[in-house]
Amino acid sequence: MIQFENVSLEYDPGRFAVRDVSFRIPSGAFTFLTGHSGAGKSSLLQLIARLVKPTAGSIKVGGIDFSNLKARHEPALRQQMGLVFQDNQLLYDRNVFDNIALPLVIGGYKYDDIKKRVSAALDRVGLAHKALDGPLSLSGGEQQRVGIARAVVARPKLLLADEPTGNLDADISADIMKLLMQFNSSGVTVLVATHDSGLLNNFDFPKLTIKQGRLVDVHPGTRQGSAARSRQAYTE
Amino acid sequence: MQKKVASRAAKPVNASARKGSAAGKQWTYGKRGYALAQSLRQFTQRKFSSLVTLAVLGITLALPALFLFSAQAVQQLASQNIDDESLTLYLRLEIADLDGAALAQTLLGKPGIQKTRFISRDEALATFQAKTDIGNALEALGDNPLPAAIVVYPVKQQADATAIKRLSKQLLALPQVQRVQYDLRWVQRLQAAVRLIQSVGWILAGFLTLTALLVIGNTIRLELLRRQPELDVAKLLGAGTSFLHRPLLYTGALYGFLGGLVGSSLAMYAFSKIKTPADQLSHLYSSTFQLQMPSASQFLTFLVVATVLGWLGAFITLYSPSRKLISPRRTGM
Ligand SMILES: Nc1ncnc2c1ncn2[C@@H]1O[C@H](COP(=O)(O)OP(=O)(O)OP(=O)(O)O)[C@@H](O)[C@H]1O
Ligand SMILES: [Mg+2]
Numbered sequence: 240m241i242q243f244e245n246v247s248l249e250y251d252p253g254r255f256a257v258r259d260v261s262f263r264i265p266s267g268a269f270t271f272l273t274g275h276s277g278a279g280k281s282s283l284l285q286l287i288a289r290l291v292k293p294t295a296g297s298i299k300v301g302g303i304d305f306s307n308l309k310a311r312h313e314p315a316l317r318q319q320m321g322l323v324f325q326d327n328q329l330l331y332d333r334n335v336f337d338n339i340a341l342p343l344v345i346g347g348y349k350y351d352d353i354k355k356r357v358s359a360a361l362d363r364v365g366l367a368h369k370a371l372d373g374p375l376s377l378s379g380g381e382q383q384r385v386g387i388a389r390a391v392v393a394r395p396k397l398l399l400a401d402e403p404t405g406n407l408d409a410d411i412s413a414d415i416m417k418l419l420m421q422f423n424s425s426g427v428t429v430l431v432a433t434h435d436s437g438l439l440n441n442f443d444f445p446k447l448t449i450k451q452g453r454l455v456d457v458h459p460g461t462r463q464g465s466a467a468r469s470r471q472a473y474t475e
Numbered sequence: 476m477q478k479k480v481a482s483r484a485a486k487p488v489n490a491s492a493r494k495g496s497a498a499g500k501q502w503t504y505g506k507r508g509y510a511l512a513q514s515l516r517q518f519t520q521r522k523f524s525s526l527v528t529l530a531v532l533g534i535t536l537a538l539p540a541l542f543l544f545s546a547q548a549v550q551q552l553a554s555q556n557i558d559d560e561s562l563t564l565y566l567r568l569e570i571a572d573l574d575g576a577a578l579a580q581t582l583l584g585k586p587g588i589q590k591t592r593f594i595s596r597d598e599a600l601a602t603f604q605a606k607t608d609i610g611n612a613l614e615a616l617g618d619n620p621l622p623a624a625i626v627v628y629p630v631k632q633q634a635d636a637t638a639i640k641r642l643s644k645q646l647l648a649l650p651q652v653q654r655v656q657y658d659l660r661w662v663q664r665l666q667a668a669v670r671l672i673q674s675v676g677w678i679l680a681g682f683l684t685l686t687a688l689l690v691i692g693n694t695i696r697l698e699l700l701r702r703q704p705e706l707d708v709a710k711l712l713g714a715g716t717s718f719l720h721r722p723l724l725y726t727g728a729l730y731g732f733l734g735g736l737v738g739s740s741l742a743m744y745a746f747s748k749i750k751t752p753a754d755q756l757s758h759l760y761s762s763t764f765q766l767q768m769p770s771a772s773q774f775l776t777f778l779v780v781a782t783v784l785g786w787l788g789a790f791i792t793l794y795s796p797s798r799k800l801i802s803p804r805r806t807g808m
Contacts, residue, residue, distance in 0.1 A: 311715070318713030336497040342712045344509050350501045357498070370497035403619050
């Protein structure tokens with residue numbers, strides 16, 4: 240699903256956010272991406288979402304080679320990914336329903352389809368009763384669930400989550416984690432960047448560790464995502 | 476019918492009914508509808524600053540509107556052929572009406588003269604009385620002091636200034652004629668003045684149109700900053716340039732349209748105020764010129780132009796090379 244070959248991202252000459260990283264994440268996997276603050280986790284996710292371009296190396300996602308990707312095709316690519324952020328990036332000028340509907344409006348879905356899908360997504364994150372509320376009136380955990388609903392409403396094949404439990408306490412973090420696992424079990428490839436040790440210890444999924452931009456460890460994990468994986472699949 | 480009402484009343488207002496109504500109006504979920512809704516919301520959410528901007532635009536566009544509306548009439552005035560230019564021969568007081576009329580007839584046979592009209596002393600008095608207040612005062616004098624006159628219309632080919640001057644000299648040589656008067660110089664002056672006003676006006680209108688463009692561009696620039704969070708999020712969710720820019724283009728067009736509406740209303744008001752004096756002025760020069768209220772098509776044309784102008788102002792702002800598309804703001808990712 241995701242394939243990095245000798246990928247580097249250099250913001251200023253000599254300042255690498257990602258340095259010579261190679262790995263491969265198979266379809267259907269649930270993977271953690273970890274490392275200290277500033278290690279380059281967010282940068283790596285941005286590379287996958289094509290929000291930044293690598294300065295060296297090649298990236299393939301879902302069979303698409305980014306080196307041949309034209310700028311005007313980037314939006315369509317992004318529509319096939321779901322993005323979850325630590326600060327959830329909800330829009331406060333509209334209610335929960337319309338926040339979740341936005342990717343569908345962007346994708347040009349029909350009204351009836353939008354109604355159906357948003358309602359289904361709201362049901363899955365357990366917030367059907369909050370559809371008309373503004374995001375600001377929700378708790379942190381609820382806001383994060385809205386963010387997840389928005390990320391999955393267009394049924395992406397890949398879900399990228401950057402510190403999705405960053406500001407939340409342990410119980411709620413576990414709820415969010417379960418939601419992400421639910422989506423994974425329905426076939427979505429999930430990549431979660433986190434340094435939440437509680438999460439990493441309780442859910443022993445495959446784990447990529449980066450340090451100062453370099454991939455320093457690939458931990459196979461005892462749990463597997465929706466498809467059986469081996470260490471081989473990650474390093475190749 | 477009865478049954479229908481009953482069944483509707485029986486329908487429980489449950490959670491699922493509420494859920495179904497969570498979606499807003501259907502049109503706001505299409506790409507264009509969304510852009511329009513966003514753009515309209517901008518107006519309703521920030522009423523005061525929108526109104527101020529509209530007032531500025533309206534005032535700015537009022538003069539261009541006035542010029543567009545009056546362009547045709549003014550053009551007609553400026554280029555009006557002076558072929559219905561005339562010379563007035565005032566006859567000596569002792570010339571009898573019959574002799575005057577005969578002279579008018581004779582003159583008609585001369586080369587260069589197209590038409591003549593004899594105005595008797597009585598007719599002159601009557602016209603004068605009808606047109607002015609001092610007519611009655613004249614009557615009080617007892618004797619009609621006004622001379623008879625012959626209005627001479629030169630043929631078209633001889634209607635230029637030199638030909639008229641020459642003709643005037645010939646006519647003055649006639650024994651019956653006391654004085655020859657013609658307004659040629661006044662017409663020329665009027666036309667020169669109109670042409671000057673016309674070019675100054677077009678230049679002004681051009682500057683003001685440019686100003687409107689800049690005002691809209693600047694409004695869009697501010698709007699762009701204000702909406703940065705929404706644009707960043709939409710971009711992260713896979714929105715392309717057209718999706719990101721459409722609401723702003725609509726806002727520009729909407730400003731143009733509404734500004735045009737305000738501007739043309741102001742122009743119409745100004746029109747109604749200057750119509751009477753303008754017609755009076757033109758009458759003084761015995762011109763056929765008349766200020767027409769703008770037609771529906773002129774009005775519509777102006778609105779279309781203003782709308783396009785607004786759209787263009789937004790377009791230039793959005794696609795100017797100086798602007799980076801959407802800020803690569805750190806998004807927490
Ligand atoms: N837009 C940018 N311009 C310049 N340097 C950047 C930019 N984005 C990230 N960096 C640098 O790249 C390095 C990696 O940053 P990144 O945000 O990927 O780290 P991270 O692992 O996500 O950290 P955290 O856990 O704090 O979110 C850091 O040194 C950071 O300063
Ligand atoms: Mg980060």
